[in-house]
Amino acid sequence: MELIFEKNRPGAPDIYFPDETPAGARRADEIVPDALRRNETLDLPSLSELEVVRHVLALCRRQVGIDSTFYPLGSCTMKYNPKINEAVARWPQYASLHPLAPDETAQGTLQALYELERGLAQVTGMDEITLNPLAGAHGELTGLLLIKAWHESRGDAKRRKILVPDAAHGTNPASAAIVGYEVVTIPGTPEGLVDLKGLEAALGDDVAGLMLTNPNTLGLFERDIVKIAKLVHDAGGQLYYDGANLNAILGVARPGDMGFDVVHMNLHKTFSTPHGGGGPGAGPVGVKKHLREFLPIPFVRKDGERYGTSEERPKTIGRIGGFYGNANVLVRAYTYFRKHGRDGLPKVGQHAVLNAAYVLAKLQKTYTRPLGLPCMHEFIIQPTEEMLAKGVRTLHIAKRLIDYGYHPPTIYFPLVVKEAMMIEPTETESKATLDGFVEAMEKIAKEALENPELVIGAPHSSPVGKVDETKAARQLDLRFCACE
Numbered sequence: 001m002e003l004i005f006e007k008n009r010p011g012a013p014d015i016y017f018p019d020e021t022p023a024g025a026r027r028a029d030e031i032v033p034d035a036l037r038r039n040e041t042l043d044l045p046s047l048s049e050l051e052v053v054r055h056v057l058a059l060c061r062r063q064v065g066i067d068s069t070f071y072p073l074g075s076c077t078m079k080y081n082p083k084i085n086e087a088v089a090r091w092p093q094y095a096s097l098h099p100l101a102p103d104e105t106a107q108g109t110l111q112a113l114y115e116l117e118r119g120l121a122q123v124t125g126m127d128e129i130t131l132n133p134l135a136g137a138h139g140e141l142t143g144l145l146l147i148k149a150w151h152e153s154r155g156d157a158k159r160r161k162i163l164v165p166d167a168a169h170g171t172n173p174a175s176a177a178i179v180g181y182e183v184v185t186i187p188g189t190p191e192g193l194v195d196l197k198g199l200e201a202a203l204g205d206d207v208a209g210l211m212l213t214n215p216n217t218l219g220l221f222e223r224d225i226v227k228i229a230k231l232v233h234d235a236g237g238q239l240y241y242d243g244a245n246l247n248a249i250l251g252v253a254r255p256g257d258m259g260f261d262v263v264h265m266n267l268h269k270t271f272s273t274p275h276g277g278g279g280p281g282a283g284p285v286g287v288k289k290h291l292r293e294f295l296p297i298p299f300v301r302k303d304g305e306r307y308g309t310s311e312e313r314p315k316t317i318g319r320i321g322g323f324y325g326n327a328n329v330l331v332r333a334y335t336y337f338r339k340h341g342r343d344g345l346p347k348v349g350q351h352a353v354l355n356a357a358y359v360l361a362k363l364q365k366t367y368t369r370p371l372g373l374p375c376m377h378e379f380i381i382q383p384t385e386e387m388l389a390k391g392v393r394t395l396h397i398a399k400r401l402i403d404y405g406y407h408p409p410t411i412y413f414p415l416v417v418k419e420a421m422m423i424e425p426t427e428t429e430s431k432a433t434l435d436g437f438v439e440a441m442e443k444i445a446k447e448a449l450e451n452p453e454l455v456i457g458a459p460h461s462s463p464v465g466k467v468d469e470t471k472a473a474r475q476l477d478l479r480f481c482a483c484e
């Protein structure tokens with residue numbers, strides 16, 4: 001597809017800017033000092049308005065997103081973003097509010113933030129929440145700083161290690177390293193769970209805590225979680241819950257009850273605010289009572305019937321971002337909460353698990369399943385030995401799915417499973433959609449054996465074929481002109 005600059009047609013009709021300077025007002029070129037004014041004309045492509053509209057629309061049609069296709073990207077919870085969230089977030093009462101507006105003029109927004117905090121505290125089983133972190137990894141950073149502040153407040157500064165299971169999301173060790181901790185990897189059992197013996201061996205008075213996801217990154221529930229919590233606490237450590245993806249347990253089980261001290265959640269996953277493309281997200285952090293006084297500032301509080309803001313937290317770790325986080329994302333999540341209510345949220349968790357179990361039950365007939373325990377909200381499969389013998393690997397199957405109109409699942413993650421395909425259907429998909437996906441996967445399995453070249457050469461239908469991923473990573477070039 002041509003870039004808009006390549007469509008440049010010198011002499012196309014000039015875009016018409018009406019001069020709307022009211023009588024008596026000064027024009028911008030009279031106000032802006034000479035030194036700040038542009039001397040050359042802007043190098044914009046010359047096209048008619050209609051040509052620009054068509055160009056932009058053509059680009060939009062190439063966009064793949066949750067609104068255009070089934071998107072089973074494991075660990076990412078690509079669920080439907082209900083349009084009511086967008087409608088509410090656009091209300092001027094929320095959208096036009098200045099972050100420095102006096103509390104009296106911001107009662108509605110403060111109430112929404114406060115009630116969202118209470119809701120998140122309830123579904124996670126934690127005592128207090130901060131809405132300030134801007135993403136999952138940012139929540140991890142915040143949570144680990146809280147753990148560090150707690151140890152230091154007790155004069156226990158020698159704890160320099162954070163334990164992380166081998167299947168963990170990559171942000172876990174990265175966040176721990178940024179806080180200055182040494183990362184120690186805990187091995188998994190052949191079943192795909194935390195190895196209790198390995199954990200015990202790693203625990204000691206130099207360990208600040210353990211970061212865990214439950215269900216873990218393999219989609220399996222850590223059934224020994226209560227034992228794990230006891231081991232960590234007995235050794236003086238803290239238990240951190242990576243709740244980026246709460247879908248499996250939402251409204252059914254709570255990290256707080258499992259013994260976790262800190263949890264972060266991604267509102268842009270479980271709570272249906274849009275994500276991808278590095279756009280605004282939110283990674284609120286919940287803590288148990290003993291960590292409350294270290295939470296970041298500012299925060300929202302409730303005084304009788306009035307909502308207010310405060311920075312009074314003498315032992316706070318400080319500010320971790322501007323104001324109260326991405327307020328507009330928070331309003332979307334609040335809308336989702338209110339829409340589902342106490343009775344609706346458990347259905348989210350139940351249907352997320354049911355959908356995953358359904359797809360797995362079908363797909364394990366044609367693909368290999370490496371782990372045997374019941375899956376939760378997501379699961380992992382691999383190509384069979386016969387497919388691999390034909391040269392068909394996970395990457396090829398993922399690309400072939402594009403030809404069938406589906407976004408590929410997460411692949412080659414977690415690293416501990418060879419040729420992993422990690423599939424997370426989410427609760428928002430219908431049985432008909434899931435059946436369509438299963439059928440495409442079955443067809444690809446057949447093709448892999450009968451016509452492997454077709455699968456290996458995929459995608460065949462997309463505007464861009466298979467890209468050289470190494471080159472794209474090492475020599476990324478996004479300029480539109482060959483300027484050098």
Ligand SMILES: *Cc1c(COP(=O)(O)O)cnc(C)c1O
Pocket residue numbers: 075076135136137138169171172213242244245266281283
């Ligand atoms: C998505 C995810 C994260 C990171 O969240 P970001 O908002 O992308 O920083 C961390 N842990 C798990 C398990 C995740 O799935």
